[in-house]
Amino acid sequence: MVISGSTCAGETKMDDVKFTADAMLGKLAKWLRALGYDTWYASSYRKETLTWLLKEGRLLLTRHRKRAETAGRQGMLVRGDRVGEQLAELTRNLELAPPSSAWFTRCLRCNVLLRQADETRAREKVPEYVFYEKVSQIRFCPSCGRHYWPGSHRSRMEAQLKEWGFAAHP
Numbered sequence: 001m002v003i004s005g006s007t008c009a010g011e012t013k014m015d016d017v018k019f020t021a022d023a024m025l026g027k028l029a030k031w032l033r034a035l036g037y038d039t040w041y042a043s044s045y046r047k048e049t050l051t052w053l054l055k056e057g058r059l060l061l062t063r064h065r066k067r068a069e070t071a072g073r074q075g076m077l078v079r080g081d082r083v084g085e086q087l088a089e090l091t092r093n094l095e096l097a098p099p100s101s102a103w104f105t106r107c108l109r110c111n112v113l114l115r116q117a118d119e120t121r122a123r124e125k126v127p128e129y130v131f132y133e134k135v136s137q138i139r140f141c142p143s144c145g146r147h148y149w150p151g152s153h154r155s156r157m158e159a160q161l162k163e164w165g166f167a168a169h170p
Helices: 021-036 049-054 065-074 082-095 117-125 128-137 152-163
Strands: 003-004 010-015 019-020 038-041 059-062 075-077
Touching: 003 019, 019 021, 021 059, 021 082, 021 152, 049 059, 049 128, 059 065, 065 075, 075 082, 117 128
Parallel strands: 003 010, 019 038, 019 059, 059 075
Antiparallel strands: none
16 A cells, blocks of 8 residues: 555555554654644543544554554554654655645644634744745644744654655655
């Protein structure tokens, strides 16, 4: 299965895959969101919540062998200790290939798709130099209200993604 932005025959569109990361994979969840993947994460799950998430068609990512076995085909045991190793494992097993146009389209905290920020509101929420230099590139999360823009933090994250083997392509 190829999980990309492409719609070629035999490939799975990015919108078709949804992840649930368990409590041991919070950092991985953040980086999957940075890549644009719909990734549900909570520090703990009640059994009925996890059942509901799996019924929604999500793939459970876990470091807990028994939990992965219980989830069956909807579970994946993640063996890597560090995020880079974990992403490499997912890339090998699921053939992740997110287009760079999907990168940074989700809130890193609450997983909601970001929207273009309203100029008036953005002026109040971001540093003045950001507002004047990047007003058209400011996004916000409609759920938590957090604002995002391409700055040095994002540049470091992009460099890290490239170091992990994710290429910048449309």
